[in-house]
Amino acid sequence: MIEIEGASKDFTLHNQGGAAIPVMAGARLDVGAGECVALTGASGAGKSTLMRMVYGNYLARAGRIGVCGVDVARAAPREILALRRDRLGYVSQFLRVVPRVPTLEVVAEPLLRVGTERDAALERARGLLARLNLPERLWSLSPTTFSGGEQQRVNIARGFAHAYPALLLDEPTASLDAGNREVVLTLVEEAKARGAAILGIFHDEAARARVCDREVDVGTFTPRAAA
Numbered sequence: 097m098i099e100i101e102g103a104s105k106d107f108t109l110h111n112q113g114g115a116a117i118p119v120m121a122g123a124r125l126d127v128g129a130g131e132c133v134a135l136t137g138a139s140g141a142g143k144s145t146l147m148r149m150v151y152g153n154y155l156a157r158a159g160r161i162g163v164c165g166v167d168v169a170r171a172a173p174r175e176i177l178a179l180r181r182d183r184l185g186y187v188s189q190f191l192r193v194v195p196r197v198p199t200l201e202v203v204a205e206p207l208l209r210v211g212t213e214r215d216a217a218l219e220r221a222r223g224l225l226a227r228l229n230l231p232e233r234l235w236s237l238s239p240t241t242f243s244g245g246e247q248q249r250v251n252i253a254r255g256f257a258h259a260y261p262a263l264l265l266d267e268p269t270a271s272l273d274a275g276n277r278e279v280v281l282t283l284v285e286e287a288k289a290r291g292a293a294i295l296g297i298f299h300d301e302a303a304r305a306r307v308c309d310r311e312v313d314v315g316t317f318t319p320r321a322a323a
């Protein structure tokens with residue numbers, strides 16, 4: 097479902113005479129349906145860079161990044177937007193808050209975008225917010241003023257609302273209390289059970305051991321290691 101083959105990435109430093117810094121070469125990995133694969137490696141090894149390449153935020157210099165039949169390394173922007181709408185989800189560490197949109201709408205929005213009937217979308221959103229222990233009095237408010245942990249839970253509810261076949265998770269349990277961490281790990285297990293292919297960064301070792309089937313060390317894709 098996610099197939100990375102020979103992916104490479106250079107960063108061009110426009111403010112330093114256009115110098116090209118190679119950060120990744122020959123990355124390869126596969127994530128099948130129902131699998132969760134963890135990206136590991138030292139700080140700066142390129143975990144976030146690889147996730148952003150899969151999501152299409154960073155363009156690969158070479159290689160193939162197949163996600164649900166689309167080669168993200170070559171796809172047109174409109175194909176990537178369509179992929180993100182219905183097949184590829186991304187739970188980043190921080191919620192991008194849209195001012196004045198109530199929490200319930202923020203969470204239901206990915207479902208509405210794929211054509212889910214409004215009542216069903218709101219019902220699913222309520223269910224997720226309740227499971228993540230977000231007090232009901234907050235559901236009608238914009239998350240703009242919420243605490244970091246509250247915003248993170250809104251972000252997770254939004255990310256898990258639609259049953260994406262492929263899902264990217266960036267530290268989904270960071271800064272959550274034990275109870276909410278447990279809920280998130282159960283959501284990951286449920287997504288795997290319905291056949292989602294999940295690629296994630298988990299600094300929480302116990303979480304990784306519990307939900308991940310395999311680990312891929314991004315350090316093996318540094319240009320020096322590949323040379």
Ligand SMILES: Nc1ncnc2c1ncn2[C@@H]1O[C@H](COP(=O)(O)OP(=O)(O)OP(=O)(O)O)[C@@H](O)[C@H]1O
Binds near residue numbers: 137
């Ligand atoms: N937009 C950018 N421009 C230039 N260099 C970048 C950019 N993004 C990342 N890098 C560089 O690429 C390398 C990999 O960074 P990345 O954030 O992917 O590492 P990471 O493994 O996710 O690290 P951490 O565990 O600390 O979050 C680093 O050397 C970083 O400085």
